[in-house]
Amino acid sequence: ETGVTQSPTHLIKTRGQQVTLRCSSQSGHNTVSWYQQALGQGPQFIFQYYREEENGRGNFPPRFSGLQFPNYSSELNVNALELDDSALYLCASALSGIQETQYFGPGTRLLVL
Amino acid sequence: EDQVTQSPEALRLQEGESSSLNCSYTVSGLRGLFWYRQDPGKGPEFLFTLYSAGEEKEKERLKATLTKKESFLHITAPKPEDSATYLCAALSGSARQLTFGSGTQLTVLP
Numbered sequence: 001e002t003g004v005t006q007s008p009t010h011l012i013k014t015r016g017q018q019v020t021l022r023c024s025s026q027s028g029h030n031t032v033s034w035y036q037q038a039l040g041q042g043p044q045f046i047f048q049y050y051r052e053e054e055n056g057r058g059n060f061p062p063r064f065s066g067l068q069f070p071n072y073s074s075e076l077n078v079n080a081l082e083l084d085d086s087a088l089y090l091c092a093s094a095l096s097g098i099q100e101t102q103y104f105g106p107g108t109r110l111l112v113l
Numbered sequence: 114e115d116q117v118t119q120s121p122e123a124l125r126l127q128e129g130e131s132s133s134l135n136c137s138y139t140v141s142g143l144r145g146l147f148w149y150r151q152d153p154g155k156g157p158e159f160l161f162t163l164y165s166a167g168e169e170k171e172k173e174r175l176k177a178t179l180t181k182k183e184s185f186l187h188i189t190a191p192k193p194e195d196s197a198t199y200l201c202a203a204l205s206g207s208a209r210q211l212t213f214g215s216g217t218q219l220t221v222l223p
Contacts, residue, residue: 004156006156033210033211035213040215041215041216042117042200042202042213042214042215042216043157043200043202043211043213044213045210045211045212048209048210055209056209056210058210088154090156090157092156099144099145099204101147101159101162102147102159102211103159104149104156104157104158104159105156106155106156107154107155107156109154
């Protein structure tokens with residue numbers, strides 16, 4: 001069974017640029033959530049997708065957007081990058097819906113200069 | 114607003130010295146309390162899910178318990194490889210998201 005994978009592992013961007021992060025869910029999982037984790041903090045919920053539809057959103061501005069594809073892989077897009085967007089971005093997949101246990105990928109470390 | 118608070122922020126133990134980590138939560142209608150382990154620069158690794166007060170789960174040297182306001186992660190006779198940040202997260206009945214605490218950074222010295 002393949003676990004959750006994310007790409008790229010590391011990324012450096014400059015302020016104002018746009019970035020796309022990718023996630024492949026664990027086999028058989030149709031729910032994916034994205035989190036932002038600043039250094040020394042717990043993950044903060046960005047949004048969740050269930051069967052290709054956005055199913056919940058945290059307190060993040062609209063420049064954070066996402067997609068889930070028919071094979072349940074997912075993308076996180078961030079426009080107009082700001083210095084504070086520097087963080088570890090985590091993707092987590094679940095079997096079906098928010099109530100199920102979420103399994104995390106290794107994360108993408110984003111640095112905005 | 115849902116809140117999860119973990120204490121202590123950091124804990125240093127000698128190998129074999131048992132202790133407990135605390136997770137206090139304020140959520141409306143708890144649907145699940147989750148514990149994760151996170152190593153530096155990596156994603157959280159799932160440990161336990163607890164659903165109702167009085168529930169307990171064990172895995173090797175770890176035992177998680179749940180009351181109506183708190184959860185505890187008990188570590189018995191820890192080893193250096195148990196060193197990591199331990200995160201708890203709560204899922205409320207009204208929210209569609211997990212609310213995480215800031216974690217407890219555990220260091221076990223040989």
